[in-house]
Amino acid sequence: MQQFTRSRLRRAVDELIIAEMFLVYATIESATAIGDGLSQLGRQLASGEEPGDNPADALRHTLRRVADEASEPYSSRFNYLRDRLRDN
Secondary structure, eight states, rough: OOOHHHHHHHHHHHHHHHHHHHHHHHHHHHHHHHHHHHHHHHHHHHHHHOOOOOOHHHHHHHHHHHHHHHHHHHHHHHHHHHHHHHHH
């Protein structure tokens, strides 16, 4: 019984370590996506309006893309961890 408890405890600690590593990497990827998006928004704002362009649509599209790219690292890792826990 004690061996079984130790095994379960070790497995729980291993899962926690993996989850923490995934969180760190997801945060780095998300911060990079946000930084890249802010740079692109800055370029769009600095370039000014071109005749026939709709700057609001361009900014909206960029913000939507940045939001998607910033949240993707978390959702993909969460799905992986959820599947891993379910299969074990």
